[in-house]
Amino acid sequence: MNGNVSLRKAKEFITAEGGEVAPLSVTEEELNPDVQDDMTLHAEALEKMDVYDVPYEYPKDSDCSEFRFFEDGRQRTIQIGHIRAKYGENLILIPVHFFIVAAVILERQEGKLELWKGPLIEHGILVPKSLVPDQTVLTEFEKSGLAVVDTESQSGSPGDYYDMRRRALRRAKDHRLSIEQELIRQWRTDDRATDAFLVVDGTLMNMRDEQNVERCIGVSKSFGSRYFEISKHNEIMQMREFQRSWVFRFHGENDDLKKGVRERVSWYLRLRNRHGADPEFGLIRVEIAKKYIDVASERAERFSRSLLSERLPTAYPAPRWDKHLYPICGCEAYLGSIMPSIPTITAVMQG
């Protein structure tokens, strides 16, 4: 079922449930931007806490990148209407969200980007299933092919309108991460990708499959946490172009290492400088799998060289172009082109 058919079915579903089709003009993602890297972590240096010059000679090394594969995922969650339902003695409003999630890997061949393989896409609606008033209608629509993802809460107050909206957004994100991981799983088993590394947009902490993570390079552009004491962190903020921070290992602060929690090796890297720019200009944080803990410094130098080479061409004027990698920007552009736009969703709902 393609996205437009799914949208039309979603509209029919709301109407069949006696609800009201009332699409918002903004997505939940726009209403609730999350800082994906903003997590509480426990970090521990793997080498002397100093800044290092990456062995990158410009302009000789400007196209020395060893990376060929780039991955990104995207989600779009939009409230398209609501259904009135009885919850105990109370009348509640159930928000109905349409979601579409997609992930893609681009492969670079002779300087040109192309799809490594068709993207993975999923779309459907998000509702707390048990609260839907007419369960028969719900079942019929599911049988007809409309994907209905349950946003039922196991705790809290199930009838809370705002809580239901937040849960819809979280479920969409879970879905997006899930198809991203599935795509990466397919990629790592592809003969063409043997020994190659995959540059992934964002943190690798969301990936639970360690096999998947093994050949991934996570690149985070935004960070809201400080992992080291202020003076050391300031050293990172003052790094010059082509410098990297010390390598460190980290894991969730509440995770118990003995229980095999997710743990990653990471470092900061300054892609570019600009006079008068903010301290984070051109600053990225790189993550790789924990299996490289013993060779962390060597890997940091090697991958940093490639990442420095990826700083050109720039993705200007994309937001955060100073730290955006052009191929990742290509992934985003591709995903944007295959996902229905807000005007399209609104038009289908109102049409």
Added chain:
Amino acid sequence: MATDVRQQTIFDDAKQPAPAPLQTDAFLNVGTGAIGRTVSTKFEPNTSSKFLFWLAKQREKVGPSLEIGNIVAAKSDDEADVTFGTIVEMRAYSDVDSFIADYLSHNFGDATIEVPTDVSEVVVVTCNVMRNLSLKTKPLGRSQVFFPSEVGIRYAYGIVDACGQTIFTGAAIPIGVFENGDGTVANVAVDEDFVIGPEGAHLNVSGISGLASKTSAVQFIIKSLLTHTRKSIAVVMFNVKSRDLLYIDQPNSRTVDDAWSKAAYSKLAIALEPFQGARFFAPANPNSPQGTQSLRSLLTERFQWDLQLIKNDIPTLFDADDWDDKMEGTWYRIREQIETTPLITYANMMDWIEKTIERATSGNQWLYGQHVATWNKMAGRLRSFPRSYKGLIATAGKGLDIPWQNLKRGDVYVVDIQMLTDRGKKLVFGRAVRELSDLMESEHKQLDAVVVFVDELNKFAPGGNVRTPLKSRLVDITSRGRSMGLVLVGAEQFASSVEKEIIENCSTYLFGRTEANELRSPNYAAFSDEIKTKLMMLPQGSLLAKFAKFPQPIFVRFPFPPCTPGDQYKATP
């Protein structure tokens, strides 16, 4: 029983078993595969007259061969329709938002930097819609774009229908071949009924001298016309400069030696033979009464007009400034005398005039109502004409005209007027046009059409407000000649220098290489900038053809002419 709810149409009773339409893929070059997909954006939507497509990434394969003027076929995703378009614009886009973005991409202005990823680029091609299989006027939906097959190209130009059958009402007259980007070659033909009437007529060729191959093109097309026409036609050509047309009865060794030309003649079913049996005429040589003034070294027939032949044209020999009411009155009296006496020769006429002038005395300066000064002016002008129209006017003896009445099917006459002054050329051409008009309007005409070819048409029918009898006659011929069978084939450097009405009345128009200044004139307003650029660089042997039945102009290539260009003729020892 189910009721047929279709509305009955007036055509229901007239239904005939029609041939089956060809399969959609028959119109496409499927072997080359899709070369792109149509694209319609918020700001550049596809319309019923225009569509855009992006070139597929295999463009490395097809890109170099795809160019302005190529034809493409867009097959709708539901495979229900194919829309044909001609490429009028190609733009290469990148995702670079601005010059400064690209500057930044190269590390703030490092022109030598090499980057691991090429900036994404796409070539977007704009096409003017020509025709579609559904014959409906509608914007194009999402479609895959292919090169068309040969039958696809011919369908696009309205030469054949969806069954591949020709839809011309008259014979198909090849004017060259169309070579598409994928190497497909298709015959390009025009409808006889729109070239020599009755539906439309006349052909015009313009382009830079020496580079546009105008004369060669006309020679080839006339050969094609004589070969393929189903009508009874004859051809009259005027050689206005050099030896251009003086050896059209001689074979062209260059054509015979050129493989492409030979193949083209074969493909277009035209015999590679010169205009055998053509007759050549030229003004008599005043120094050798039985000879001519022609530059042709082979047999040429002379013509020279005595008073009886020229008398109707004499007023046209005068300068417009000289010809006033007094002169007209004087000529009226002379003309009366020619009929009544009668005055047989030009010399007889001059004698009578001189004697009349001698009768004037100091007491009577008025002769037949006109002052003797007017008579003197008239005598002076008439005396000068045999000299200024060298060889055309016989002052004594019997004249000899071009045998227009003998023109019969397949005849080709070449009238050599290159040696004459502009006035002399106009006289000969004007007389010929009048004689041919009379011939074609007579009740006993044996020809369906006479094709008259003249180069430097701008001399005979210049643009602007100047009105001359000859120009008016040419305008008249191009506006109604299609019904009487007099067809004008004109050539000139600049279409803008020819009377607008004449150009507009031509159903077929061919553009050779053209200068940038000329391309700014309104005649070319309908062409895109890219088409104009291509016209400026058009190679010899190629023309842009506009035809009444073509939905869009088409670039055609034609072979060398079947006959020797005059300047290349070498007499056999």
